[in-house]
Amino acid sequence: MEILRPEQTPDLGMSKSTLYRAARDGRYERIARGIYRPADAPAADWDWIEAATRRPEATICLTSALAHHDLTDSIPDAVDVAIPRGTRIPATRSAIKWHLLAKQTFDLGRSEIPVPGTELRIGLYSPERSIADAFRLRGDLGYELGRDALREWLRRGGKPAQLMSIAARLPRARGPVLHALEVLT
Structure with a gap:
């Protein structure tokens, strides 16, 4: 165990x-x-272990997900972890920043990955979902984060149609993402 x-x-x-x-x-x-x-036991990220243990639905999101996908040079000072709105934010000792996201869209673009060095699994949002979230939460995260991640994602061959299908299903994401795509492409 x-x-x-x-x-x-x-x-x-x-x-x-x-x-x-x-x-x-x-x-x-x-x-x-x-x-x-x-x-x-093998070396592992204790923050990820605590998040995955405290909340099985924990999902790496925002800047942390963009960093995992190598779409930003920003290094977050805490792991951004999403849980469904309406669930209790657990008390944690680790550097975890909890985000409450709507239950209706929580699973959109979500997959699970293993926590390295353990048998645990943790959720991770796709690059498209992470970019769309960066645009819709740009007031809190900064306007550059989403734009720079989108630029890098497009440089690597990202498909705008995939991004727009995710952005259209998230509140306040479609317009800013569409505008950014028009400017960058």
Whole structure:
């Protein structure tokens, strides 16, 4: 078992205090409150582990997704993670910035990828969804992020029709994306 939570200890034939002692002795690493993994486990991104463990529907979005797809030079100071609006934002110790997105469009452009070094999976928005989100949230993210990501995406052979099909289904995205495409193409 890669990730261990205190409530799982009875299934493994150990008590919670045994887990805590093993963590104190260095056999387990404490990722965050209630999340442990073996000390000899392969290297992994603890922020991704905490997000995927706290919320199974957690999805890497916005600047973090654009950086994952190599569409921006911006390095986010925290992992941008989306969860459906109406769910509780979990208390986390890691550098995670939680975003609440509409339930109706939450799965649009979403896929799941493995968290490197673990057996966990985490959601990731497609380049098209990430670009459309950058345009519709440009007031918070800055106007350059979406434009620069779109320019790089087009340079790599991105298809404007695919982007427009996503943008048309998101609120406040179609107009700004269409305008940017007209200027850049």
